[in-house]
Amino acid sequence: MQYIAPIGIGVLYALLMSLVREPHRRRLNALMVAGAGAAYLSGGGLGGWEFAFTALVTYVAFRGLESWTWIGVGWLLHTAWDIVHHVKGNPIVPSAHTSSLGCAICDPVIALWCLRGGPSLIELVRDRRRPGRPRPEPGSREGLGPESPSPTPG
Known part of the structure; x- marks a missing residue:
């Protein structure tokens, strides 16, 4: 159970994040990986390396504001x-x-989901239940809700 529960937690994380619409889902996940990067600061078990790691993950999370790949890298x-x-x-606790072992098992599950573009798992399940419905192309905005209107040239 010590090895299975963290996998379930990673899947549950992706399911809960699926409730958040894009682009907010990506940005929220960038914030989450930034927070995870600072999780060990209070323990200070690795001295100054804790600050160096936090700085590195902060940079990666910043890049993740616009890229699921960077968020996945942050989780890895x-x-x-x-x-x-x-x-x-x-x-960590x-x-x-x-x-920390549980976290090391959970985090790659989240990373894989992020490296696949953080798709809505709820939408994936819905699409599989509707046979014959064409799936959106990877990277398309189809099925992500209404796009915000673009400003008109003035």
């Missing part, structure tokens, strides 16, 4: 940081010895 970086903390014995 956090996975590596989780592994370092698990091996060093400085878990001090009272839960394997919390």
Whole structure:
């Protein structure tokens, strides 16, 4: 269960994020990975490296404001940081010895979802239930709701 639950948490994260419409979903996920990048700061288990890692993930998250790929990279970086903390014995939740290991299992699930463009899992399930309905092309805005009107040249 220690290895299965984090996978479920990653899927649940993607499902809950699917309730948020684009482009807000991408931007919210950039903020989430930035927050995850600072999660170990209070423990200080790696000294100054904690600040360097936080700065790196902040940059990656900033780039993620406009790119799902960068958000996925941020989650993969956090996975590596989780592994370092698990091996060093400085878990993200001090009272839960394997919390960093769980995080290291959960984060790649989220990263894979982000690297696929953070699609709405709810829409994917709906589309599979409706046979014969053409699927939108990857990267298209079809099915993402109404587009905001563009300003008219004046």
